[in-house]
Amino acid sequence: MLARDLAPDRLATDPRTLAAHATDRSGARSDGSPLAVVHARRTEDVTVTLRHAHALGVPVVPRGAGTGLSGGATAGEGVLVLDLSGMNRVLELSADDQLAVVEPGVITAELDRAAGAHGLRYAPDPASAAISTIGGNIATNAGGLRCAKYGVTRDSVLGLEAVLADGTVIRTGRRTVKGVTGYDLTALLTGSEGTLAVITSATLRLRPVPVATATLAAYFPSFEAAAEASYAIGRAGVEPALAELVDGPVLHAIDPELRERGAALLVVQCDGAGAAVEAEVVARLLTPLATTVEVTDDPAEAESLLAARRLALPALERLGRPLIEDIAVPRSRLAEAARSIRAISERHGVPIFTIAHAADGNLHPIIVVDPDPDLDRLPDAAWEAAGEIFALALRLGGTLTGEHGVGVLKRQWVAEELGPAAHALQRRLKEAFDPRGILNPGKSL
């Protein structure tokens, strides 16, 4: 019995804890209350839990801070929740090898802060960095603002320790930046949303804090003009550290005065030894297309330029319940995608607010509506609009989800993106990892 093999403080079954572990930040509802919550503190807690669950065929939902936006951590009737937020030690930080070894419950921003003491940083910066865990970031292959230049979470994961469904511990990858022995299990586990194994430690790449940073904020007469400006940056061969696009309705939701400055805002940051030179090039490119362009190399001022972008989600949450989509398209199709999203919004009569990581072609169209008060679910028009946004992404050669993951919310569209042959193959891989199907069933694939 599980309770016998775990320390008493590890297992909780009180209704309050169960309720708190049934959902995540996606707003997706679970179909009931989980069976119990295991608060793991060590890898052994994970192996013991999985060994029992595997023997009994009990479904297990691994969970970090529960900040996921796709419902990957929702846990319903009969499910055992494996909460890893208490495994939160930074086990090693090597400045010489520019790497850290951490447990999965470490908060992303805390690792970044710890690295900062050595002149280093953890490059991936999902918007949730202050509240999300490294384990959750790896499970969803989280993106962020800086991945324009520094890549997604996968690009910073060198190796993992993980526990398979039957309790077997495996180690993947290594402490070196290069290595090709065997198949790339590290990349396979990254983004697998807790369906293949439970991550118990990660060896992560750190990078030097850039010696200089220059930030630009430019307002444009239309989203399309701002998108064209972002193409011009790419064509000029500049690789910005971030390029964030905020549309007019979002600007209005943040502050009506911002909306008066333009119908779209593009914030661009260049960093490294060439930051000032690159920012000058970018300013020259944006000026003929923009209404106003501001440039600064002062960190505090840069932060205030970025503030509008950071305030977007809280501002929208004041208007209703946001359904945050996450499509990515080839970046030259950004303007076309935005135009089509506006048409979808009008057709279905649902307001859609759009922010985008422009350099990645990653758009977050945010549908903001109020749930039906009787049913506590979003109206059909919202889901129909979401379905059309996904279809649009695929039609443009893109994807359903650039960085948030599939979870439960996008699952019905996965087969279409993957195609039947790759989908069937992915199911066979899942079986090779988890033959009894106990790990996060009903998510991702």
Place this chain on the structure above:
Amino acid sequence: MLARDLAPDRLATDPRTLAAHATDRSGARSDGSPLAVVHARRTEDVTVTLRHAHALGVPVVPRGAGTGLSGGATAGEGVLVLDLSGMNRVLELSADDQLAVVEPGVITAELDRAAGAHGLRYAPDPASAAISTIGGNIATNAGGLRCAKYGVTRDSVLGLEAVLADGTVIRTGRRTVKGVTGYDLTALLTGSEGTLAVITSATLRLRPVPVATATLAAYFPSFEAAAEASYAIGRAGVEPALAELVDGPVLHAIDPELRERGAALLVVQCDGAGAAVEAEVVARLLTPLATTVEVTDDPAEAESLLAARRLALPALERLGRPLIEDIAVPRSRLAEAARSIRAISERHGVPIFTIAHAADGNLHPIIVVDPDPDLDRLPDAAWEAAGEIFALALRLGGTLTGEHGVGVLKRQWVAEELGPAAHALQRRLKEAFDPRGILNPGKSL
């Protein structure tokens, strides 16, 4: 029958073609002559070939230009060779989306050249770029000089079309830089050495050609001093585009006069808008440790500084048959690795020459001996030394192979690096892709 389903020019069984397709550049011998060679020109040639081979249980060795250094493309008795070098079209090159779609037989340097016409480049630059194919680069997850800053082949592969062992065509990944729908099959196939599927097309990321480049060459009184200098670059937060280290014996083999200038050469290249500033920082760091430091921003002069590094392998080939190892260690262990390699060389009485990608901790210790004339195989002392080099890499937290792949030459050490649980899991994945085990049997795992 296969001959009936393929165009007549696709199938060859003449002894000369068979002999030419039995080995690769590793020097590894095959145990006999392959059955036949299929010269694929289209994806359909691959699907037809695999469907027949799968039905009959005939082993298939996929092959590009045969430039591999680990024996991954050797083909022995009873094997069908699937030569993809004739699938060599660049299908698309999009400057706006900074990507190319290519067939697997495209020569790496030719793609880079085609991208250059648009101010772009294909970042991975294995030393074999002028003769190796993109398909082979992906199969081995090839590295190169520039991966110090731009990553390995995997970091430039956005998506693949591949044919499974039974002839099923799958598509993986996408045309966007971000995307997390489903498991990362693109990364799983990259580096799988032809054991999981046959790649028939690849969507590759291109990057802007840097606006500026600055190159430094510094000679040092010892390999250790040069390694220390490379650590200093990392500690200063500079990320060079390349950092190549050449030891004294290699310098001597290239030109005894070079050896008189120092016991080790470090060539560092910085690129981008901050290249000159970074090179200045690097020069300041190297000067107190080096005998001489030269800096240039002239491309022709940079090429002559890099020439010594490029001449290393041809120079060693004049001395005997080189057995090229490829270990990677955490980069702060570079000096320790070199010291231990010298001790191994002395203990076994075999000359070992070392070049290294210093920023990646990737060393190529090259054992140069003459094969036993009676047996046409390397003497036991060479293999014993190689075994000790692998053990050293693992002891330092590194890997058997940073960028060349396992092939047949390193296979006996794989299980030790992966550990039994991950090794067993990898075999289950192989079965999920290729249940009859026809794809490149006896390689990699």
